[in-house]
Amino acid sequence: MNPHPTDAAPHPFDALTPDLVLDALAGVGCLGDGRLTALNSFENRVYQVHLEDPVGDGGPRVVVAKFYRPGRWSAAQILEEHGFAAELAAAEVPVVAPLALAGRTLHHHGGFDFSISPWRGGRAPELDDFEVLEWIGRFLARLHNVGAARPFSERPSIGLESFAREPRDWLLAHDAVAPEVRSEWRALLEDAIVLIAQHDLLTLASRGETAIIRLHGDCHPGNILWTPLDRPQPGPYYVDLDDARSGPAVQDLWMLLSGDRRQRTTQLGALLDGYTELRDFDPRELALIEPLRTLRLIHYSAWLARRWSDPSFPRAFPWFGTPDYWRGQVDTLREQIEAMAEAPLMS
Structure with missing residues (x-):
């Protein structure tokens, strides 16, 4: 490719x-x-x-x-x-x-x-404000209460096969990985898959170890808009659910975290303070954060490669596909393997 x-x-x-x-x-x-x-x-x-x-x-x-x-x-x-x-x-x-x-x-x-x-206007939420994080936590709990009422029948789940193995096979089959690092990337990816498999979401769900519910699915800060307190209907809202899938509740929490481990732990605590006002949260799901982050990393590379014929992608992501990009992926995979071996953010 x-x-x-x-x-x-x-x-x-x-x-x-x-x-x-x-x-x-x-x-x-x-x-x-x-x-x-x-x-x-x-x-x-x-x-x-x-x-x-x-x-x-x-x-x-x-x-x-x-x-x-x-x-x-x-x-x-x-x-x-x-x-x-x-x-x-x-x-x-x-x-x-x-x-x-x-x-x-x-x-x-x-x-x-x-x-x-x-159409509805809004701005990015201030995620360094703990009151805002608690409000978003309550908002996500309300969304998940509805999401848990019944399952999707058509939309897929987030899991190892669709977010790691299939993207890996596609990238290799289409020669999308830079030859300079292909062997190293593949070896690290196999190691990562072994670790992720220990937390495979569908396997955990089948054993009753975690609940799979309907989610937003792509809950990063850019997908939440905030209405100021002096406006009608203040607070956070979503404009659509284009990436809605099934998965564990923590999938809609971890992408809102940023910074070093201490900062992410503090942010997660504020989100969960709000979340648990309206819905229980299973603390065992915290062990899924780094596996879910790794799945997103793998899936994202394949997403970019599959969309490359769309002219908007080369314009927006000119760095994609270069040897430097894939070297960065190798380094990030290595970091994720180390992170998956560590304890969850909170216990």
């Missing part, structure tokens, strides 16, 4: 022109007034659209149109995401759910599945 091809092949998103976007919205009764702004999203294409008239009776005049990456999720999987969002909204958990237009939340136009949601 050449991570920096000289002749870029056409990509499905090349056909997603502003006219197609506006025509798609018009087809479901949302007439744009011409103001169309692309929002930050790599996996899908997302646009803020101003409408000539509000949606329905007193609905929004500014909406967000999300056009799903072809081939990533099936229609059934997307609809399951929408159903989860509707459950959360019904339980008054702050999430922006897709609008039902003509009785449907998922639409199709020009070869693309798309949905339309109300």
